Amino acid sequence: METKQYQKNSLHWLRRYYQKCLVMQEVGDTFPASTAFTSVTAEIHEGQGLPYAPVKQVPGIPYVCLRIPTGGGKTFVACEAVNIGVKDLLQKDRALILWLVPSDAIRSQTLSRLQDNADPYRQSLDTNLGNVAVLDIEEATRMKRALLDSHTVIVVATMQAFRRTDMSALNVYKNNGELMSHFENLPAELLDIVEREPEGHFNQSLVNVFRIRRPFVIVDEAHNARQPLSFETLRRLNPSAVLELTATPNLKPQTVTEDGETYENPPSNVLFSVSAYALKAEDMIKLPIYLRYREPWDALLGDAIGLLNHLAGESRQEEALTREHIRPIMLLQAQPEYKDKASITVDVVEAKLKEFGVPENEICVHTGDRPGLNKVNVLDPKETVRFIITVQALKEGWDCPWAYVLFSVAQMSSSRAVEQILGRVLRMPKATRKKRDDLNNAYAFVASTKFDEAAKALKDGLIASGFEGQDADELVVERTLLPGVSLEPPKVPEGPVTTRLPDKPKGSLPIEVVDAVTWNPDTNELTLDKPLTPEQEEAVVTWAGTDEAKEMLHAAVNKRAGRSSSLPRLKAYPADNRVLFTVPVLALRQGDFFHQFEEDDIIERNNWTLSQCDSDLPGFIVPKEQRGIVIDIEKHEVTEKEEIQQRFLAEADHHQRLLETSEAWPPAKLIVAIARSFSHIGLTDAEMDIWLQRVIAEQEKRGITLEQLTAHRHRLFKAVSGRVKDLEKLNRKKIYETLLFGDASGTVYVTLANVFTFDPDKYPVGNRYHGLELPRHYYREIGAMNGEEVQCAQVIAHDARVECWVRNLERQPKLSFWIQTSTDKFYPDFVVKLANGKVLAVEYKSLDRSTTDDTKEKERLGKLWEARSDGHCFFEMVKGLGELSKIQNAINKATASEQLAS
Numbered sequence: 001m002e003t004k005q006y007q008k009n010s011l012h013w014l015r016r017y018y019q020k021c022l023v024m025q026e027v028g029d030t031f032p033a034s035t036a037f038t039s040v041t042a043e044i045h046e047g048q049g050l051p052y053a054p055v056k057q058v059p060g061i062p063y064v065c066l067r068i069p070t071g072g073g074k075t076f077v078a079c080e081a082v083n084i085g086v087k088d089l090l091q092k093d094r095a096l097i098l099w100l101v102p103s104d105a106i107r108s109q110t111l112s113r114l115q116d117n118a119d120p121y122r123q124s125l126d127t128n129l130g131n132v133a134v135l136d137i138e139e140a141t142r143m144k145r146a147l148l149d150s151h152t153v154i155v156v157a158t159m160q161a162f163r164r165t166d167m168s169a170l171n172v173y174k175n176n177g178e179l180m181s182h183f184e185n186l187p188a189e190l191l192d193i194v195e196r197e198p199e200g201h202f203n204q205s206l207v208n209v210f211r212i213r214r215p216f217v218i219v220d221e222a223h224n225a226r227q228p229l230s231f232e233t234l235r236r237l238n239p240s241a242v243l244e245l246t247a248t249p250n251l252k253p254q255t256v257t258e259d260g261e262t263y264e265n266p267p268s269n270v271l272f273s274v275s276a277y278a279l280k281a282e283d284m285i286k287l288p289i290y291l292r293y294r295e296p297w298d299a300l301l302g303d304a305i306g307l308l309n310h311l312a313g314e315s316r317q318e319e320a321l322t323r324e325h326i327r328p329i330m331l332l333q334a335q336p337e338y339k340d341k342a343s344i345t346v347d348v349v350e351a352k353l354k355e356f357g358v359p360e361n362e363i364c365v366h367t368g369d370r371p372g373l374n375k376v377n378v379l380d381p382k383e384t385v386r387f388i389i390t391v392q393a394l395k396e397g398w399d400c401p402w403a404y405v406l407f408s409v410a411q412m413s414s415s416r417a418v419e420q421i422l423g424r425v426l427r428m429p430k431a432t433r434k435k436r437d438d439l440n441n442a443y444a445f446v447a448s449t450k451f452d453e454a455a456k457a458l459k460d461g462l463i464a465s466g467f468e469g470q471d472a473d474e475l476v477v478e479r480t481l482l483p484g485v486s487l488e489p490p491k492v493p494e495g496p497v498t499t500r501l502p503d504k505p506k507g508s509l510p511i512e513v514v515d516a517v518t519w520n521p522d523t524n525e526l527t528l529d530k531p532l533t534p535e536q537e538e539a540v541v542t543w544a545g546t547d548e549a550k551e552m553l554h555a556a557v558n559k560r561a562g563r564s565s566s567l568p569r570l571k572a573y574p575a576d577n578r579v580l581f582t583v584p585v586l587a588l589r590q591g592d593f594f595h596q597f598e599e600d601d602i603i604e605r606n607n608w609t610l611s612q613c614d615s616d617l618p619g620f621i622v623p624k625e626q627r628g629i630v631i632d633i634e635k636h637e638v639t640e641k642e643e644i645q646q647r648f649l650a651e652a653d654h655h656q657r658l659l660e661t662s663e664a665w666p667p668a669k670l671i672v673a674i675a676r677s678f679s680h681i682g683l684t685d686a687e688m689d690i691w692l693q694r695v696i697a698e699q700e701k702r703g704i705t706l707e708q709l710t711a712h713r714h715r716l717f718k719a720v721s722g723r724v725k726d727l728e729k730l731n732r733k734k735i736y737e738t739l740l741f742g743d744a745s746g747t748v749y750v751t752l753a754n755v756f757t758f759d760p761d762k763y764p765v766g767n768r769y770h771g772l773e774l775p776r777h778y779y780r781e782i783g784a785m786n787g788e789e790v791q792c793a794q795v796i797a798h799d800a801r802v803e804c805w806v807r808n809l810e811r812q813p814k815l816s817f818w819i820q821t822s823t824d825k826f827y828p829d830f831v832v833k834l835a836n837g838k839v840l841a842v843e844y845k846s847l848d849r850s851t852t853d854d855t856k857e858k859e860r861l862g863k864l865w866e867a868r869s870d871g872h873c874f875f876e877m878v879k880g881l882g883e884l885s886k887i888q889n890a891i892n893k894a895t896a897s898e899q900l901a902s
Contacts, residue, residue, distance in 0.1 A: 001076060001120035001121075001123075001124070003076075003080070004073065004282040004284065004431075005278075005281075005282060005764070005811070005812060005813070005814065005815075006068075006072070006274045006278040006279065006281075006282060006764065007072075007073060007076065007077050007080070008811075009272065009274075009811050010066050010068065010077055010272050010274060011077065011080050011081065011084060012811075013040060013044055013271055013272045014064075014066065014081055014084055014243070014271065014272070015084045015088050016040050016043070017036055017037065017040045017062070017064060017271055018062065018084060018085070018088045018089035018241075019088055020032075020036035020039055020040055021033055021036040021062050021089065022089070022091075023036075024036050024039075031052075031054075031060075033052065033054075033060065033061060033062045033063070034052035034054065035052075036062075037049070037050065037052040037062075037064060037269055037271065038050060038051065038052060040271065041271065044271075044272060045767060045784070046784070046786055047786050050269075050270075052269055053253075053266035053267050053268075053269055054266065055231055055234075055242075055266055056231075057228075057231040057232055057234060057235040058231070058234050058235050058239060058242065061239060061240060061241050061242065062089065062241040062242070063241070063242045063244075063269060064242075064243060064244070064269045064270075064271040065222060065243075065244035065245070065246065065249050065268040065269055065270045065271060066081070066243070066244070066245050066270075066271060066272055066274075067246065067247065067249050067270050067272070067273040067274060068245060068246075068247060068274045069247045069274060069275075069276060069279060069285075069467050070247050070423040070426060071279060071284050071285045071423070071426050071427045071428075072247075072274055072279050072284060073284070074220065074245045074246075074247075075110065075113070075121055075220070076120070076121060076124065077245065078099070078218050078220065078243075078245055079114075079121050079124040079125050080124055080128070081218070081243055081245075082097055082125065082128075082129070082152070082154070082216070082218065083124075083125075083128035083129055085097075085216040085241060085243065086129065086152060086216065087128075087714070089216075089240070089241055090216060090240055090241075091714035091715065091718075092714065093714075094129070094130075094131070094148075094150070094151060094152040094153075095152055095213075095215070095216055095240075096148060096152075096153050096155070096209075096210065096213040096214075096215040096216070097152065097153065097154040097155065097215060097216050097217075097218065098155050098157070098210065098215040098216075098217045098218070098237065098239070099114075099154055099155065099156045099157070099217075099218045099220070100157060100158065100159050100217065100218065100219045100220065100225065101156065101157070101158055101220045101221065102158065102159070102220065102221040102224040102225070103158065104158060106220065106221070107136070107156055107157065107158055110156050110220070111134065111136055111156045114134040114154065114156065115134045122134070125152075125154070129152045130152075131150060131151040131152065132151060132152050132153075132154065133147055133151045133152070133153045133154070134153075134154045134156065135153065135154070135155050135156070136155075136156060136157070137155065137156075137157040137161050137172065137206075140153075140155045140157075140206055141171065141172070141176055141178060141179065141206050142178045142179075143179075144181050145181040145182045145184075146181070148182075148209075148213065149659075149660075155215075159219075159224075159225050159230055159233065162207070162233045162236070162237065163229055163230055163233040171206075172205060172206040172207050173203065173205050173206075173207050174203060174205055175203040175204055175205060176203075176204055176205055176206065177204070179204050179205065179206060179209055180204055182204070182208075182209045182212065183204050183208075186212070186658075187658050189658065190212055190658055190659070193211050193212055193238065194208040194211055194212065195207065195208060195211060195236060207236060207237065210237045210238065211236070211237065211238040212659070213659070214238055214239060214240040215237060215238075215239055215240065216239065216240055216241050216243075217234065217237065217239040217241070217242045217243070218243055218245065219242060219243070219244045219245070219246075220245055220246075221245075221246050221247075222244030222245065222246040222249065222268065223246045223248045223249060223250055223268075226250055226254075226265055226268070227256065227265070228256065228261075228263040228265070231265075244268055246268075248463075249267070249268035249270050250265065250267050250268050251267050251268065251270070252267050253265060253266055253267055254267075273766060273767075274766070275467075275764065275765060275766045276467045276475060277762075277763055277764050277765050277766075277781065278764035278765075278766060280761075280762065280764075281759075281762035281763065281764035281812075281815060282431065282764070283428050283431050283432055283433040284427070284428055284431050285426045285427060285428055286404070286425065286426055286427070286428050286440060286441055286442040287426070287441065287442065287475050288441060288442075288474075288475045288476065288477045289422075289425075289426075289441070289442045289443070289444050289458060289475060289476050289477070290441055290442070290443050290444070290477055290478075290479040290482060291444050291445075291446065291458060291476055291477065291478050291479065292304075292443075292444070292445050292446075292478075292479065292482055292485070293445070293446045293447070293448045293478075294447075294448075295447055295448065296447075297344060297409045297447035298352055300407070300445050300446075300447050301349075301352055301353070301356065301407060301445075302356060303445060303482070303485045304330060304405055304407045304443075304445040305330075305353075305356055305358070306484040306485050307405060307443055307445075307482050307483060307484040307485055308328055308330050308386065308404070308405050308484070309484055310438070310483045310484025311328035311404055311405070311438060311439065311483075311484070312327070312328055312386075314328075314436040314438050314439055315327065315328055315436070315439065317435075317436055318434055318435055318436045318439055321435045321436075322434075322435060324429070324430060324432075324434075325381050326402055326429055326434075326439065327378075327381075327383070327386065327402055328386070328402060328404040328405070328439075329378065329385065329386055329387070329388060329400060329402045329403045329404065329405070330386065330387050330388070330403075330404070330405040330406075330407055331388050331390065331403050331405070331406050331407070331424055331425060332349055332353075332387060332388065332389045332390070332407045332408075333390060333391070333392075333406070333407070333408040333409065333410045334346045334348070334349045334389055334390070334391055334409060334410065335391070335409055335410050336391055336392075344409045344447075346365055346367055346370075346389050346390075346391060349389050349409070350363060350365060350389055353387055353389075358386075358387060359384075361384045361385075362384055362385060362386040362387055363385070363386075363387045363389065364376060364378075364385045364387070364388045364389070365388075365389045365390075366388060366389070366390045367390060367391055372388075373388070378400050378402065379400065379402065388403075391410070399424075399427065400424060400427075401427040401428060401429040401430070402429060403424045403425045403427075404425060404439070404442060404443060405425065405442075405443045405444075405445065406422060406424075406425050406442070406443070406444045406445070407444075407445045408444070408445070408446050408447065409447040422444075422458065425442045425443075425444075426442060428440070433761075438483055443482065444458055444476075446458070458476045459476050474780065474781075493559065493560060493562070496518075496527045496528060496529045496530075496560075497527070497528045497556055497559050497560040498525055498526070498527045498528075498556075499525070499526055499528075499552050499553065499555070499556040500523065500524055500525050500526075501524045501525075501526060501544065501549045501552060501553070502524075502546070502548050502549055502552070503524070503545060503546055503548075503549060504521060504524055504545075505543050505544055505545045505549065506545055507543060509543065510536075510539040510540060510542075510543050512535065512536055512539050513532065513536045513539055513540050516528070516529055516530055516532055516536055517529060517532075517540065526540075526553070526556070528556055528557060528560040530560075531560050531561045531562075532557055532560065532561070537557045537561075540553060540557065541553045541554050541557065547572050573777065573778065573779060573780045574760075574776075574778045574803075574804040575758070575760035575761075575763070575778050575779045575780070576760070576780070578760055579760070579778070579803075579804065580757070581757065581758040581760075581778055581804060581806070581833050582752075582755040582756065582757045582758075583755060583756045583757075583758075583817045583831055583839050583841075583873075584750045584751055584752055584754065584755050584756075584839065584869055584872060584873055585597075585750070585754055585755060585756050585817075585819070586748065586750055586819050586820070586861075586864070586865050586868070587748070587749050587750065587751065587753075587754040588601060588739075588747050588748060588749075589747050589748075589749050590747075594749060594751060594753050594754040595754065596754060596756075596820075597739075597740075597748065597819075597820050598820050599820060601739070601820075602732050602735050602736055602739070602820075602822070603681060603682060603732075605735050605739070606682050606728070606731060606732055606735055607682070608682065608683075608727075608728065608731040609683075609687060610683060610687050610688065610690075610691040610724075610727070611687060611690070611691070613691065613727050615691060615694035615695045615697075615698045616698055617695065617698075617699070617716075617719045617720065617723055618723070619719065619722075620699075620715070620716065620719035622704055622708050622709075622712050622715075623712075663707070663710070664705065664706035664707035664709075664710050665706065665709075665710040665713075666706075667693065667696050667706065670696065670706070670709060670710065670713065670716075671689055671692045671693065671696070673713060673717070674692055674713075674716065674717055674720050675688050675689070675692065677717035677720075677721065678717065678720075678721035678724070680724055682728075683724075692720070695720060696709065729822070729823060732822050732823070733822045736821075736822035737822075740861075740864060741864070748864070748868055749868055750865055750866075750868040750869035750870075750872070750873055751869075751870075752872070756817050758778060758806060758815075758817075758831075759815055760778075760779075762815050763779040763781060763809070763815070764809065764812060764815060765779075765781045765782070765783045765784075765809065766783075766784075767783070767784035768781055768782060768783065768784055769782040769783065769784055769785055769790070769793075769807070771790060772794075774793055774794065774797040775797050775798065776796075776797050776802050776803070776804050776805055777797065777804065777805060777806065777807070778804045778805065778806045778833075779806065782807050783807040783808075783809050785807065785829075788844065788846055788880075788881055789829060789844050791881060791884065792829070792830065792842065792844045792878060792884060792887070793805075793807065793830065795884050795887045795888065796830055796832055796842065796887060799887075799888065799891055801834055801835055801836075801891055801895050802832055802833070802834060802835070802891070803833045803834060803835045804832075804833050805830055805831065805832040805833065806830070806831045806832075807829070807830060808827050808828055808829060808830060808831050809827070810827045811827075812827075813825060817831050817841070819861050819862070819865055821857055821858070821861060822857070826843075826858050826861060826862075828841040828842060828843045828862065828875070829842060829843050829844050830842040830843075830844075832891075834891065834894055834895060835895075836894070836895055838871075838872055838873070838874065838894045838895075839872065839873045839874070840873075840874045840875070840876070840887075840890055840891065840894060841862060841865070841873070841874070841875045841876075842875075842876050842878060842887060842890075843858055843859075843862065843875075843876075843877050843878070844878045845877065845878070845879050845880075846880060847879065847880040850879035850880060855877070855879075858877065859877040862875035862876075862877060863875055874890045874893060874894050875890075876889075876890045
């Protein structure tokens, strides 16, 4: 399974956070989990870091959240995160993992996939962790100590298996003879960790096994597990860290009442959020959602069937092109049977489908009384089902990427209910963009006479699926003309037509329409009291301020006149209009061919060896006290209140080490373990073994024993990996200099024969710019900027010589413009296409970073890109706000020939 870029970014920042926790702990920071969170989120957002909200029941441990919307592959990210937790945070060969899910249906589904050796999820675990055992809660109550000593054990369970006020009713807290081996010959220090009964004895229970082993806890759909009792349950389990994965984290403190007591629940510590645009850029979801609304409902159903038939034809053409089979499916949401009014029930909808000529074998009803989905596999190519009728949610865990159309006559009042069915039509089949463009979108038909109501229901459903509010606003699009849907000739309305404008026009209502329309500035509603003359229509449409308002008024005057409102949606952005935006890249020439200069070009020339390198490990020490967290409760001398005190001593690691063998590994075994702990491309196993023998001998000369090296092998792995990377970096720098600036630089070109092209459909923006309008941006959305970068963007956006520009996104190698440095990729902050076709790249650095080695390298590289472009490309490094004029100077330079001609 290919790891998507947003998944890589999520995991990158998680690893960065765990590593930062260890660094802060090493330097004696009092609250490393908190300090690391603020520090890393400052890096992510390129500004001020976020505050950390500790959970008082489990203070001191890293407790963070990755926010991934529905359809983003949370389970795969969780599998990869297990490895990061074990290796980067716990620094162990293996660990006990508790994987908590919200329901039995999700538990069964997760277990099935994690226990299947052929499943990509399980393969991820096996590849990263070696020996892995996946157990359900019943199997865990019978596991032996030997299994935990030899495998990474993942226990998949629901929170309900551990969570109850009366613990005596749950098996996990009960004495269990099957678990006796876990408590045999335990040192007194470990026996102090177990949870004891009031009489002083302890149960040989599964919970006490967890307490001893300090599990790394994954909480799937974590928004369901943030009640006080859930936090108390986690305290009883004594975790080493908690990682939440959810589409909808709690972002604000919440006051909750449980068992008559009021509690303040902290918000989730969202380390990294994935946006809808990131999922769309990776073809994970179908967007936008095209909305059609009208009444009566049966006419709307006819429209939806027409669209589905059109998609069926498109899917046959897709299969001819790509051999991918798709059977587009419609999900129909009926009304429950109301007692006091007529209802459009499942039976009514089913009968209407048959009236439209839909064969019975194409219809599946899934309700409590008729659970039809339990009997069919809709993804079987031989299956015939195209219409699935339900009332509320489909069965939990059911997934069908072939669902394209949502038809609803239900009252869409609950965002959660809408999310549960809307999420079914979002997933893209095989996470691959289709050749037939209509198969890349989702469609919703809502029986309503008001767009606002229908759109709000869908937008609320998207937000409940984990999308940001602004994403939802932009991704639900009204579309009157849909393929396969024939429009009836509109009738002239008998009464006034009212439309609500999205914003208030700045000018006064035109005098020529005052007797024909009524304007309510309080509600932004304009009522067309009678049909308008052509002159009045032009005046009122021109009066509207924005393009969106003009479009809505144009539709309203057409409706009032009885004309078809067939005006396509205005497209004000170059990407919407498919404007080509290409940027020549820094390329190497090989014969008659050019290819972009990248890291592989350095690696393949990096014929270095360790034989001449020193075998010392600068900075490697064996600490006298192991890292660990001790939580004490002490009384304040003045207030007499109990306060939680944190001290970072040897306890936690020491306790875990008591469970491991302390025998020294022979040098050969230690060398193999070190070599396997990190990637060392370009170095043979033989030379690595020889150098590692020298490394171990050097440490023994320093008085560090093999027993100490074995006990602290993960610290040793990190030190060796860092040393090899530093040595490799020095050699790569030499190759880089020779290739770009030395004897080999004659092979470096910037030419129109090799260009990067911005994809008009894919801009995986996460945090977005919110501020005054910045015209000419290539995409509708603009990536976030700090205050100084905004001023830089304003200079670019308001220059008439600019055709379009992009806020270039970092860590997007497939979708952003970059230039390879000696160690990583340089993404200039802004890429500008001028009206004359030339390209300007701008990098902004604040004064405090203007003289760093990184800034100097990027400036030198950018100027090389400019110099090799034969006057087509220009680069400016702007250092501080005092140099903003350099942008206009660069544009002047790029347009000098046009200015002379004029």
